Amino acid sequence: MDLLNETLAKIQPVNPDCLAQAQAALDNKTKPLGSLGRLEEFGRRFAAISGNLSPDTEKKVIFTFAGDHGIVEEGISAFPKEVTPQMVFNFLRGGAGVNVLARHSGAEVRVVDVGVDYDFDPQPGLIVRKVAKGTKNFVQGPAMTREEAIAAMEVGISLAFEAKAEGVAMVGTGEMGIGNTTPSSAIISAISGKSVREVTHRGTGINDAALEHKVRVIEEGLRINSPDPNDPLDVLAKVGGLEIAGIAGLVLGAAANSMPVVVDGFISTAGALIASELHPHARDYIFAAHQSVEIGHRFMLERIGLVPILDLQLRLGEGTGAALAMGLIEAGVKILKEMATFTEAGVAEGEY
Amino acid sequence: MDLLNETLAKIQPVNPDCLAQAQAALDNKTKPLGSLGRLEEFGRRFAAISGNLSPDTEKKVIFTFAGDHGIVEEGISAFPKEVTPQMVFNFLRGGAGVNVLARHSGAEVRVVDVGVDYDFDPQPGLIVRKVAKGTKNFVQGPAMTREEAIAAMEVGISLAFEAKAEGVAMVGTGEMGIGNTTPSSAIISAISGKSVREVTHRGTGINDAALEHKVRVIEEGLRINSPDPNDPLDVLAKVGGLEIAGIAGLVLGAAANSMPVVVDGFISTAGALIASELHPHARDYIFAAHQSVEIGHRFMLERIGLVPILDLQLRLGEGTGAALAMGLIEAGVKILKEMATFTEAGVAEGEY
Numbered sequence: 001m002d003l004l005n006e007t008l009a010k011i012q013p014v015n016p017d018c019l020a021q022a023q024a025a026l027d028n029k030t031k032p033l034g035s036l037g038r039l040e041e042f043g044r045r046f047a048a049i050s051g052n053l054s055p056d057t058e059k060k061v062i063f064t065f066a067g068d069h070g071i072v073e074e075g076i077s078a079f080p081k082e083v084t085p086q087m088v089f090n091f092l093r094g095g096a097g098v099n100v101l102a103r104h105s106g107a108e109v110r111v112v113d114v115g116v117d118y119d120f121d122p123q124p125g126l127i128v129r130k131v132a133k134g135t136k137n138f139v140q141g142p143a144m145t146r147e148e149a150i151a152a153m154e155v156g157i158s159l160a161f162e163a164k165a166e167g168v169a170m171v172g173t174g175e176m177g178i179g180n181t182t183p184s185s186a187i188i189s190a191i192s193g194k195s196v197r198e199v200t201h202r203g204t205g206i207n208d209a210a211l212e213h214k215v216r217v218i219e220e221g222l223r224i225n226s227p228d229p230n231d232p233l234d235v236l237a238k239v240g241g242l243e244i245a246g247i248a249g250l251v252l253g254a255a256a257n258s259m260p261v262v263v264d265g266f267i268s269t270a271g272a273l274i275a276s277e278l279h280p281h282a283r284d285y286i287f288a289a290h291q292s293v294e295i296g297h298r299f300m301l302e303r304i305g306l307v308p309i310l311d312l313q314l315r316l317g318e319g320t321g322a323a324l325a326m327g328l329i330e331a332g333v334k335i336l337k338e339m340a341t342f343t344e345a346g347v348a349e350g351e352y
Numbered sequence: 353m354d355l356l357n358e359t360l361a362k363i364q365p366v367n368p369d370c371l372a373q374a375q376a377a378l379d380n381k382t383k384p385l386g387s388l389g390r391l392e393e394f395g396r397r398f399a400a401i402s403g404n405l406s407p408d409t410e411k412k413v414i415f416t417f418a419g420d421h422g423i424v425e426e427g428i429s430a431f432p433k434e435v436t437p438q439m440v441f442n443f444l445r446g447g448a449g450v451n452v453l454a455r456h457s458g459a460e461v462r463v464v465d466v467g468v469d470y471d472f473d474p475q476p477g478l479i480v481r482k483v484a485k486g487t488k489n490f491v492q493g494p495a496m497t498r499e500e501a502i503a504a505m506e507v508g509i510s511l512a513f514e515a516k517a518e519g520v521a522m523v524g525t526g527e528m529g530i531g532n533t534t535p536s537s538a539i540i541s542a543i544s545g546k547s548v549r550e551v552t553h554r555g556t557g558i559n560d561a562a563l564e565h566k567v568r569v570i571e572e573g574l575r576i577n578s579p580d581p582n583d584p585l586d587v588l589a590k591v592g593g594l595e596i597a598g599i600a601g602l603v604l605g606a607a608a609n610s611m612p613v614v615v616d617g618f619i620s621t622a623g624a625l626i627a628s629e630l631h632p633h634a635r636d637y638i639f640a641a642h643q644s645v646e647i648g649h650r651f652m653l654e655r656i657g658l659v660p661i662l663d664l665q666l667r668l669g670e671g672t673g674a675a676l677a678m679g680l681i682e683a684g685v686k687i688l689k690e691m692a693t694f695t696e697a698g699v700a701e702g703e704y
Contacts, residue, residue: 029449030439030442030447030448030449031448031449031668032430032431032556032557032667032668033557034557035556035557035666035667035668036449036664036666036668036672037645037664037665037666037667038664038665038666039664039666077702078384078702078703079384079700079701079702079703080700082700083699083700086697086698086699086700087382087699089697089698090382090692090697090699093692093697095382095690095691095692095696095697096382096383096691096692096697097381097382097383097388097687097691099690100683100686100687100690100691101683101686101687103686103690104679104682104683104686204384204387204702205384205385205386205387205702293389309664310662310680311663312389312390312391312661312680313389313390314387314388314389314390314391315384315387315389316383316384316387316388320388324680324683327456327679328662328664328676330456331452331453331456331676334452334453334455334456335449335452335453338447338451338452338455339447339448339449339452340442340445340447340448344447345438345439345441345442345445345447345448346438346441347435347438347439347442348431348432348434348435348438349431350430350431350556350557351430351431
């Protein structure tokens with residue numbers, strides 16, 4: 001069996017007994033029942049995912065997948081394509097948004113070249129697993145072959161298995177790829193049947209005329225390729241991206257390894273959506289970091305069945321939202337692990 | 353001039369030039385314009401409040417004000433009054449929710465006894481500045497005298513001045529006081545003119561019948577005391593609390609000292625509301641940590657003019673939300689201080 005199918009076969013639902021045990025432990029802490037709201041949810045889910053009522057959260061890694069997009073030829077982005085490798089160098093020097101926020105949360109950033117149209121020299125912090133030098137322009141045919149899409153997913157899957165073996169407690173997703181809100185909108189439109197206009201926004205900041213053009217380009221790409229909404233790999237290959245495939249693989253690999261995975265914003269969630277369409281229990285392992293400004297994001301989260309942790313009007317990607325959310329998820333786990341119980345503290349319980 | 357009026361006279365609006373300079377610095381960072389949303393707001397405001405484009409965030413202190421409430425005699429809480437000192441001991445041992453979350457954010461918790469009905473021995477972490485052994489039952493007359501309310505506010509003011517002198521970069525508010533959602537609802541009802549029912553919720557978790565009773569108790573307290581909505585000190589004294597007064601003072605003291613103050617949930621915001629009614633520019637220095645489950649909270653935030661940072665369905669108080677929000681505010685400041693500019697990183701800028 002190939003790695004993708006092996007991974008899918010390993011994914012189990014999260015154990016409901018473990019969720020209940022974690023909640024019972026939270027209910028003994030010195031606070032009114034349920035008064036720490038979603039922090040309790042984070043602690044409970046993290047414990048159940050890890051199968052451990054006192055889970056470790058120390059080692060946190062954000063994988064920022066980078067890939068280029070042939071569709072950039074159509075003029076759908078405010079930034080030139082060269083910015084993809086330029087930003088990879090910025091990540092490697094520690095100067096980008098995700099670096100700052102990951103340092104703040106105690107997470108490590110690893111950049112994965114799964115499809116950048118540039119030859120990087122080997123260097124610390126960069127993982128080169130290039131499947132292709134970018135996707136093809138999807139208004140002229142499929143962005144990738146099905147084999148390329150699977151190969152890029154398997155990059156993400158392998159990284160999840162390696163992270164588990166290394167003792168990583170929680171992984172996060174991030175991405176860099178000029179033009180990549182365009183395939184992300186195409187994916188949610190293809191899968192949900194919603195109109196392109198409903199799920200397409202300004203990306204890095206295009207104006208009204210450019211937004212109109214972007215909508216038409218995506219409509220044309222969907223018309224030409226007719227991706228099959230019931231075949232997530234077909235959608236991914238025809239109108240997706242290599243970094244989006246890498247993220248889908250990381251999510252599935254995390255789920256197969258009982259590792260919590262924090263999914264960043266719009267583009268990352270496109271990857272998580274593919275994963276979730278491929279396996280109904282992938283979602284059990286996902287924390288949705290934040291609600292992006294991109295209008296299609298809401299529909300993706302609803303379809304997967306996730307409620308975002310933060311709403312800070314972010315639209316940068318890279319893994320910036322995941323870095324912030326990791327801090328809050330870890331806080332929830334610490335509530336479970338570190339708070340005193342009523343008995344330990346000698347505090348009287350309430351009557352409801 | 354007394355300390356309260358001296359403090360009010362010192363409060364200045366935040367410098368708009370400094371806000372603009374901070375935003376200009378953010379606009380040169382390697383990201384699309386505005387793409388870090390509210391993180392940029394946090395960085396910009398923190399810089400302008402501190403009057404420093406590269407502000408320090410290292411030393412963070414949460415002041416958790418504790419006080420008892422005579423109104424507890426009316427049976428408005430799910431927990432007995434003894435829990436106030438019991439929880440103070442829990443704070444001092446580091447086992448409460450606020451301790452866990454403050455450690456996570458790198459903040460120190462200082463507990464301030466401004467009105468607990470219990471004699472504490474001096475001990476590390478506890479600041480005893482008791483004004484009274486709890487408020488009086490406000491269905492039988494005013495909760496405090498005007499002098500007591502001012503004295504409790506001046507405790508908070510003094511702590512802010514001391515914190516500034518000590519090099520504290522950011523303060524947070526928190527509270528403990530069994531029964532204290534009741535005076536908080538009374539305050540927002542008195543000031544806004546909204547009905548008691550619209551602004552009163554379940555506190556630590558009372559049932560429907562107890563909620564009905566709580567509404568009637570607050571209505572009766574407002575009827576008996578007729579606090580003057582145009583005199584915030586009158587409202588505070590007649591239906592407020594000693595810890596709420598302490599928080600109001602901390603907010604004013606922080607504003608007078610150009611120190612950002614992170615206001616926790618419902619009860620803390622009642623204190624911030626009093627501060628904001630006393631001085632129109634107090635709000636410039638406040639970060640609203642989170643949207644509480646308590647229904648009156650929204651009206652308080654709207655009246656002050658603040659948008660909460662988090663919505664995690666919290667309703668514990670203590671400063672738990674402030675501790676979490678401090679981490680996000682600090683993240684925003686680090687974006688301003690640590691991210692590379694387009695020039696530094698050799699990244700091409702976008703065209704919009």
